[in-house]
Amino acid sequence: ELSDDERLFDELIANEQRIEPRDWMPDAYRKTLIRQISQHAHSEIIGMQPEGNWITRAPSLKRKAILMAKVQDEAGHGLYLYSAAQTLGITRDEMMDQLISGKAKYSSIFNYPTPTWADMGAIGWLVDGAAICNQVPLCRASYGPYGRAMVRVCKEESFHQRQGFEILLSLMQGTDEQKQMAQDAVNRWYWPSLAMFGPPDDQSPNSAQSMKWKIKRFTNDELRQRFVGMLVPQAEILGVTLPDPDLRFDDETGQYVIGEIDWDEFFEVLRGNGPCNAERLERRRTAHEEGAWVREAAAEYARKQALKTKA
Ligand code: FAQ
Secondary structure (H helix, E strand, O other): OOOHHHHHHHHHHHOOOOEOOOOOOOHHHHHHHHHHHHHHHHHHHHOHHHHHOOHHHOOOHHHHHHHHHHHHHHHHHHHHHHHHHHOOOOOHHHHHHHHHOOOOOOOHHHHOOOOOOHHHHHHHHHHHHHHHHHHOHHHHOOEHHHHHHHHHHHHHHHHHHHHHHHHHHHHHOOOHHHHHHHHHHHHHHHHHHHHOOOOOHHHOOOHHHHHHOOOOOOOHHHHHHHHHHHHHHHHHHHOOOOOOOOOEEEOOOOEEEOOOOOHHHHHHHHHHHOOOHHHHHHHHHHHHHHOHHHHHHHHHHHHHHHHHHHO
16 A cells, blocks of 8 residues: 555656655655766766866967866766755765775776877767767656756767867868877767667666666666667768777668677676776875865855854
């Protein structure tokens, strides 16, 4: 027998209405959202590092200003998402501890290096492109604060994707060396960007329940498929080759068939053994320690302000 609370929750979900912070919700729903939203927030914050690497070396003042704005947007997305997670009853400090101790997951994609300027193009085009594909349906997530956050994040993300495309387009109109650099970056980022969507559906333990709760609207494989369909015509305009010799359009299904993704590599990255996992975490830890005085000063300021209003 369902309780009144459970019945109301099920009804809200069935009617495409939103669950808000003060509504009753099953513990498992709350837990799943805290897991997904905090991982998403951590991804935005760790995701600042691969591009932050190029801010001082961007090839022109204009490129530098654009890249700085993009990385700042990522910080904003992270903070916005931490706030959304906090509405579910976890504190910012708890989430920060989980990240810094290495317990929390963040997107696999940010554990790859950015050795060339073309990587800024490939990240924008492929990584932000994948992020948009994954996040547009999340605008309709059943949890209000998450869905609303995604609306704004997606607007900024589509600007990010275009700036990446434009970097690659400029390089592809340049010298042979520049074209080579763009193609090399696409070669390195293509497969990891497909893996971003998560494990194949038959190895995705969370998908079924998250879809029932209308947090996720599509499976990992469905979104990956949609992403490849989006990339193919864009790759043609750019003049780059997608590094998958098995990629072909299947007339019968009307979908692209893609080659085998290296899932062993993906799970190794998740275990902390990707090319940059250790470096990314170390950097975050150091930044956190070096920021301690800012947090102390802000807390002290807040304490004094509170005393003033009392007096
Ligand atoms: N990396 O059962 P599922 C960005 C984990 S975009 C690491 O399928 P679920 C923008 C998963 O957590 C990137 N771990 O899980 C940007 C689970 O582990 P758990 C962030 C992954 O949740 C661009 C296990 O595998 N976007 O930051 C990954 O139903 C440029 C089993 O998987 C989001 O987070 C992965 N790629 O589906 C910033 C989007 N995939 O928790 C800077 C929101 C799976 O049970 C620069 N999240 N895992 O221990 C989602 O949509 C979902 O959480 C999925 C995974 C689709 C990622």
